[in-house]
Amino acid sequence: MTWPQSSTSIHTYLWEFLVPENGSFDFGTACDQTKERFSKCLRCSVKPLGEEIICDTFSRRSFIGEPQAVISLRWQKPSIVTLNLEVPVQPHSESFFNLDTARVIETELRKSFNATRSKVLPPLKRGGPVDPYRYLNASDDRLLEYDVEEVLADVQSPFQKVEILKTKNFGNLLVLDGLQNLAESDIVYTETLMHRGTIDYMNKDVLILGGGDGALLWELLKEKPSFVTMVDIDDVVMQLCKKHMRSACGTALDTYDGPNYKIIVDDCMKILKSYIDDKKEFDYVFGDLTDIPVSDAPIGQIWDFMKSVLALSLQVLKKDGKFLMHGNGVSSEPALQMFEAQLAKLQVSFSRSNAFVPSFMEDWVFYQIWKTNSEVHQNGLPE
Amino acid sequence: MTWPQSSTSIHTYLWEFLVPENGSFDFGTACDQTKERFSKCLRCSVKPLGEEIICDTFSRRSFIGEPQAVISLRWQKPSIVTLNLEVPVQPHSESFFNLDTARVIETELRKSFNATRSKVLPPLKRGGPVDPYRYLNASDDRLLEYDVEEVLADVQSPFQKVEILKTKNFGNLLVLDGLQNLAESDIVYTETLMHRGTIDYMNKDVLILGGGDGALLWELLKEKPSFVTMVDIDDVVMQLCKKHMRSACGTALDTYDGPNYKIIVDDCMKILKSYIDDKKEFDYVFGDLTDIPVSDAPIGQIWDFMKSVLALSLQVLKKDGKFLMHGNGVSSEPALQMFEAQLAKLQVSFSRSNAFVPSFMEDWVFYQIWKTNSEVHQNGLPE
Numbered sequence: 001m002t003w004p005q006s007s008t009s010i011h012t013y014l015w016e017f018l019v020p021e022n023g024s025f026d027f028g029t030a031c032d033q034t035k036e037r038f039s040k041c042l043r044c045s046v047k048p049l050g051e052e053i054i055c056d057t058f059s060r061r062s063f064i065g066e067p068q069a070v071i072s073l074r075w076q077k078p079s080i081v082t083l084n085l086e087v088p089v090q091p092h093s094e095s096f097f098n099l100d101t102a103r104v105i106e107t108e109l110r111k112s113f114n115a116t117r118s119k120v121l122p123p124l125k126r127g128g129p130v131d132p133y134r135y136l137n138a139s140d141d142r143l144l145e146y147d148v149e150e151v152l153a154d155v156q157s158p159f160q161k162v163e164i165l166k167t168k169n170f171g172n173l174l175v176l177d178g179l180q181n182l183a184e185s186d187i188v189y190t191e192t193l194m195h196r197g198t199i200d201y202m203n204k205d206v207l208i209l210g211g212g213d214g215a216l217l218w219e220l221l222k223e224k225p226s227f228v229t230m231v232d233i234d235d236v237v238m239q240l241c242k243k244h245m246r247s248a249c250g251t252a253l254d255t256y257d258g259p260n261y262k263i264i265v266d267d268c269m270k271i272l273k274s275y276i277d278d279k280k281e282f283d284y285v286f287g288d289l290t291d292i293p294v295s296d297a298p299i300g301q302i303w304d305f306m307k308s309v310l311a312l313s314l315q316v317l318k319k320d321g322k323f324l325m326h327g328n329g330v331s332s333e334p335a336l337q338m339f340e341a342q343l344a345k346l347q348v349s350f351s352r353s354n355a356f357v358p359s360f361m362e363d364w365v366f367y368q369i370w371k372t373n374s375e376v377h378q379n380g381l382p383e
Numbered sequence: 384m385t386w387p388q389s390s391t392s393i394h395t396y397l398w399e400f401l402v403p404e405n406g407s408f409d410f411g412t413a414c415d416q417t418k419e420r421f422s423k424c425l426r427c428s429v430k431p432l433g434e435e436i437i438c439d440t441f442s443r444r445s446f447i448g449e450p451q452a453v454i455s456l457r458w459q460k461p462s463i464v465t466l467n468l469e470v471p472v473q474p475h476s477e478s479f480f481n482l483d484t485a486r487v488i489e490t491e492l493r494k495s496f497n498a499t500r501s502k503v504l505p506p507l508k509r510g511g512p513v514d515p516y517r518y519l520n521a522s523d524d525r526l527l528e529y530d531v532e533e534v535l536a537d538v539q540s541p542f543q544k545v546e547i548l549k550t551k552n553f554g555n556l557l558v559l560d561g562l563q564n565l566a567e568s569d570i571v572y573t574e575t576l577m578h579r580g581t582i583d584y585m586n587k588d589v590l591i592l593g594g595g596d597g598a599l600l601w602e603l604l605k606e607k608p609s610f611v612t613m614v615d616i617d618d619v620v621m622q623l624c625k626k627h628m629r630s631a632c633g634t635a636l637d638t639y640d641g642p643n644y645k646i647i648v649d650d651c652m653k654i655l656k657s658y659i660d661d662k663k664e665f666d667y668v669f670g671d672l673t674d675i676p677v678s679d680a681p682i683g684q685i686w687d688f689m690k691s692v693l694a695l696s697l698q699v700l701k702k703d704g705k706f707l708m709h710g711n712g713v714s715s716e717p718a719l720q721m722f723e724a725q726l727a728k729l730q731v732s733f734s735r736s737n738a739f740v741p742s743f744m745e746d747w748v749f750y751q752i753w754k755t756n757s758e759v760h761q762n763g764l765p766e
């Protein structure tokens with residue numbers, strides 16, 4: 001763990017005000033009012049910092065107030081005023097400035113500016129021990145703040161950055177290269193991916209590509225398959241999940257050679273090719289790998305990887321077998337459509353499901369894909 | 384709607400870097416590196432703005448780059464460097480600076496600063512038509528960004544600010560005074576509140592206090608109660624939900640006088656008192672009102688209101704009746720404990736449930752409360 005365990009946080013408060021377009025808003029007066037309000041609530045003298053910018057389209061002025069608070073007021077003409085406060089907060093001490101204070105400032109300045117609307121955001125936190133971990137993105141790059149209590153793991157494996165965060169809302173949360181992967185709260189993810197209750201795995205031969213958190217393997221084993229093979233390239237993920245994601249993976253990762261399963265630590269492409277050579281076939285293949293990429297076009301390394309995995313997986317599927325995978329968030333519909341356009345080029349049919357996955361804080365899309373020329377499914381969608 | 388329909392957004396990017404504590408980090412050099420990187424990616428000359436601050440505990444410098452971008456670098460000694468970029472984005476135009484660019488800057492500056500870690504957040508957006516609506520808080524004031532596509536309603540009623548936002552992930556979302564109230568995605572909220580499947584409402588007499596979104600009324604009516612009375616003070620909420628939250632409230636709000644229900648637009652305290660005077664009693668009373676307040680102590684206007692509602696509700700409950708209410712997020716455990724300490728002062732027993740409510744993006748706690756002296760329940764928890 002290289003991030004300091006106890007260091008000053010920088011809290012950044014951001015306000016916005018909607019001011020009249022009729023010219024009644026005066027930036028100079030607003031600066032005076034801002035200075036006065038902050039002098040009062042920071043209990044120190046607030047003085048101008050640097051030059052004022054006045055141009056056709058915007059005006060801006062900064063102020064400094066002890067202790068080390070920097071305030072910036074910006075007027076984007078004609079009607080938007082933004083206000084920023086950047087203030088250090090010592091570890092383990094109550095900040096002298098908090099969201100309640102920020103709301104009072106909001107109300108007072110809204111009145112002073114004759115603003116018709118205003119908004120203040122909870123502070124953005126940087127520098128403290130868990131601060132770099134608390135912000136993650138939704139699939140469409142919305143900003144989400146997590147209630148991280150402790151960083152259980154932060155390791156660079158040979159393949160990716162592996163973090164496990166202890167959260168209040170989601171239990172322990174596995175984050176790979178900055179993307180939420182699975183939390184202990186997310187049984188719905190696994191159950192939707194495997195279509196629990198609608199697909200019968202009894203005595204079936206199943207292959208999992210990826211799935212390093214162990215949750216899919218653990219839940220599948222409860223369904224009495226004949227055998228499950230899991231191929232994940234990153235042993236660091238599995239070792240950390242075995243330790244910290246126990247309520248999700250059970251004992252599935254305790255041994256890599258179970259009575260009715262095995263875990264292979266290797267590149268799934270290589271293993272898929274060897275199965276094709278050996279004419280080995282499966283009833284179900286799971287692609288529990290990377291998300292469908294959110295990109296402008298279906299090109300690039302991750303798209304190539306996905307297309308290859310899909311093509312090879314279809315080759316190791318029995319005639320009436322199915323390829324099951326997760327997609328991306330419903331907010332990223334263009335990415336999903338791009339993926340479906342790729343599917344249309346193959347001789348496959350597919351169906352879509354979705355479920356709200358707690359730790360993703362969004363509705364996630366899952367796919368079932370099967371060969372169109374399959375006799376079993378030629379008369380329509382299965383299920 | 385008073386917020387402009389199409390105005391410039393101000394996007395604020397925030398980075399943080401962890402730099403060595405051994406004195407090898409030089410702020411002046413870092414400023415030059417920052418200036419150079421931004422000159423390149425903003426494709427303009429970036430020059431210093433105002434005075435540099437150098438003090439014992441922190442250093443700070445701002446820069447300005449056309450068009451109207453303001454960059455600030457802060458070194459909170461010994462090891463935290465924060466970087467802010469504030470840049471205007473024209474409506475309906477791709478920004479020349481985006482999160483991908485920000486990530487490139489992150490990688491380049493991490494190397495230049497010899498930082499051991501770094502992080503950049505998706506841009507905070509202010510000024511655009513939906514920007515003030517997209518940020519809401521979790522119960523513990525974490526910042527959450529919603530995928531708001533359209534603002535369907537933004538009205539100040541005599542009692543509260545009523546907003547209905549169209550979102551991709553949650554359908555339409557009702558927000559009262561800035562708090563997520565219910566979205567079309569949130570059937571789990573209503574079902575957990577009413578303990579669907581474990582409480583039998585058939586032929587029961589039910590009172591709903593609040594519940595203006597109509598969802599609880601709609602779901603209860605499916606359970607064949609003898610009669611449901613709902614008392615909500617704010618007709619604006621009901622009229623707007625009737626129009627925009629149709630998948631949640633069905634036709635329940637179309638008429639306020641149904642065959643087996645009525646909706647009273649009034650103060651629930653007043654109505655409760657009149658029921659007490661008339662010795663009217665109910666099998667179930669729902670408190671679908673305000674959240675349990677997150678405060679330092681169980682005092683203040685909202686606590687007084689909650690305590691009064693609870694005390695009066697217990698008086699209109701049949702001996703074996705139940706009071707059912709929602710509480711707050713699991714992240715706000717101190718508030719929940721404060722509430723439970725209040726319950727301990729009354730002659731009641733209670734149980735807790737929780738469910739992850741999609742549009743709240745958090746795990747929410749619900750209570751069942753019943754009179755301890757009830758003969759039916761004296762031997763333990765019901766259900």
